[in-house]
Amino acid sequence: xxxxxxxxxxxxxxxxxGALEQRGHEVAVLGRRDGVDALTGEGLDAALVGxxxxxxxxxxxxxxxxxxxAFFGGTARTVTAAAARAGVRRxxxxxxxxxxDPEVHRRHGYYAGKAEQEAAYLAAATGRAAxxxxxTIVHSTQWFELVDQMVSMIPLGPxxxxxxxxxxxxxxxxxxxxxxxxxxxxxxxxxxxxxxxLAIRGPEVATGAELARxxxxxRGTVGGRRPRVFWELPLFGKAIASGxxxxxxxxxxxxxxxxxxxxxxxxxxxxxxxxxxRGERG
Ligand SMILES: NC(=O)c1ccc[n+]([C@@H]2O[C@H](COP(=O)([O-])OP(=O)(O)OC[C@H]3O[C@@H](n4cnc5c(N)ncnc54)[C@H](OP(=O)(O)O)[C@@H]3O)[C@@H](O)[C@H]2O)c1
Numbered sequence: 001x002x003x004x005x006x007x008x009x010x011x012x013x014x015x016x017x018g019a020l021e022q023r024g025h026e027v028a029v030l031g032r033r034d035g036v037d038a039l040t041g042e043g044l045d046a047a048l049v050g051x052x053x054x055x056x057x058x059x060x061x062x063x064x065x066x067x068x069x070a071f072f073g074g075t076a077r078t079v080t081a082a083a084a085r086a087g088v089r090r091x092x093x094x095x096x097x098x099x100x101d102p103e104v105h106r107r108h109g110y111y112a113g114k115a116e117q118e119a120a121y122l123a124a125a126t127g128r129a130a131x132x133x134x135x136t137i138v139h140s141t142q143w144f145e146l147v148d149q150m151v152s153m154i155p156l157g158p159x160x161x162x163x164x165x166x167x168x169x170x171x172x173x174x175x176x177x178x179x180x181x182x183x184x185x186x187x188x189x190x191x192x193x194x195x196x197x198l199a200i201r202g203p204e205v206a207t208g209a210e211l212a213r214x215x216x217x218x219r220g221t222v223g224g225r226r227p228r229v230f231w232e233l234p235l236f237g238k239a240i241a242s243g244x245x246x247x248x249x250x251x252x253x254x255x256x257x258x259x260x261x262x263x264x265x266x267x268x269x270x271x272x273x274x275x276x277x278r279g280e281r282g
Contacts, residue, residue: 001025001026001184001188002026002028002050002051002052003025003027003028003051003052003053003054003055003184003187004030004047004048004051004053004054004055005017005020005027005028005029005054005055005057006030006031006036006038006054006055006056006057006058006075006079007030007031007038007056007057007058007059008028008029008030008031008057009029009033010031010057010058010059011145012057012094012143012172012175012176012179013029013031013057015172015173015176015177016055016057016176016179016183017029018176019176019177019179019180019181020180020183020184023180023184028047028051030043030044034047035047038058038075038078038079039071039074039075039078040078041078044078044079044082045082045086048082048083048086048088049086051083051086051088052088052089052187053089053090053091053092053183053184053186053187054079054083054091054092054133055091055092055093055179055183056075056076056092056093056094057094057179058072058075060072060110060113062109062110063108063110065109065110065112065113066109067109067113068109068112068113068114068116069112069113069116070113071113072113072114072117072120073116073117073119075117076093076120076121076124077120077124079091080120080121080125080131080132080135081131081132083132083133084124084132084133088133089133089134089186089190090133090134090135090136090183090186090187090192091121091133091134091136092135092136092138092179092183093118093121093135093136093137094138094140094179095114095118095137095138095140096111096114096139096140096141096142096245097140097141097168097199097201097245097246098239098245098246098247099111099114099115099118099245100114100119100258101115101239102115103237103239103244104239104240104244104245106237106239107235107236107240108236108237118258121137121195122135122195122258122259126194126259134192134194134195135195136186136192136195136196136197137197137198137257137258138175138178138179138182138197138199138200139197139198139199139200139247139263140170140178140199140200140201141167141168141169141170141199141200141201141202141245141246141247142165142169142245143169143171143172143175144169144171144172144202144211144215144272144275144276144280145171145172145280147169147208147211147212147215147222147223148215148222148223148224149223150162150163150208150212151222151223151225151227152223152225153223155225156227158228158229159227159228159229159230160209160212160222160223160227160229161232161233162207162208162209162230162231163208163232163233163234163235163240164207164208164209164232164233164234164235164240164241165207165236165240165245166205166206166207166240166243166245166246167202167205167206167207167245168201168202168203168204168205168245168246168247168267169202169204169206169211170201170202170268170270171270171275173270173280174200174202174268174270175200175268178198178200178268182198193259193261195259196257196258196259196261197257197258197259197263198257198263198264199255199263199264199265199266200265200268201246201247201248201265201267201268202268202270202271202272203267203268203269203270203271204271204272205243205246206272207232207241209231210230211272212227212230213230214272214273214276215276218273218276218277219276219277219279247263247265248265248267
């Protein structure tokens with residue numbers, strides 16, 4: 001199969017590309033460095049000729065809701081329209097479990113952008129003009145790698161300060177393998193609904209500070225530092241602090257999906273201790 005990966009040089013995109021190549025697919029890595037801009041559409045039509053499935057692993061850095069909505073909504077509309085024109089069978093987009101819930105993204109501009117992205121893909125796939133491609137939304141929880149990034153962002157001497165987030169964190173490598181398998185399977189199955197969603201999460205629920213403490217205990221460092229104390233503050237509001245990012249309750253039961261149907265939740269078995277013990281970092 002020919003599979004195009006938007007954001008294919010990013011953290012997740014690189015891993016998805018590797019997983020798909022290992023499965024014997026022809027992979028086209030697309031980003032601005034490759035002459036493809038997913039926001040303006042530059043180079044996109046030409047890059048999608050002959051492509052069976054598109055993986056959207058694009059990202060935007062920042063917390064402004066206005067800018068995040070413009071980026072994620074804009075790229076989603078551009079990508080789905082180009083995919084439909086090219087006859088791509090399906091777009092698989094990587095999103096964040098819980099982010100589309102208004103209670104969750106009310107105080108998190110980046111998550112508001114992810115909500116806009118999902119809404120744009122959904123509207124295009126189901127709209128009366130059918131101007132978009134069929135879409136599979138993969139709702140991933142936060143990656144262990146994110147904990148390193150969060151700790152390195154606020155340098156506070158011997159202390160690590162993190163926003164209070166209850167997460168069922170998962171390894172980016174596991175999410176990439178799941179996205180690759182989903183892209184392969186969904187592109188080959190004409191019987192799937194035009195919109196479907198799946199979730200993947202890790203096996204344990206913990207806050208960012210608890211995860212950071214475990215990573216530091218196993219690996220010696222977290223976020224390139226050796227903090228002695230770990231603090232957290234509910235900077236992103238109550239829903240994020242109290243489990244709004246965790247799909248499927250304590251045991252990962254199925255939840256209601258993007259199109260209103262049942263969304264199956266896959267619980268990846270890799271724990272934070274196992275991940276940190278491998279020496280991987282974000
Ligand atoms: N971090 C987490 O815990 C987590 C959890 C769940 C889901 N996710 C989602 O996973 C996705 C991927 O995240 P990531 O951290 O792997 O991303 P990343 O490392 O920041 O990479 C993003 C990629 O997007 C490309 N890009 C940005 N703007 C572009 C544009 N206008 N046109 C074409 N390409 C563009 C960049 O390539 P160029 O600069 O070369 O264009 C880059 O390769 C995101 O949507 C994120 O929300 C993340």
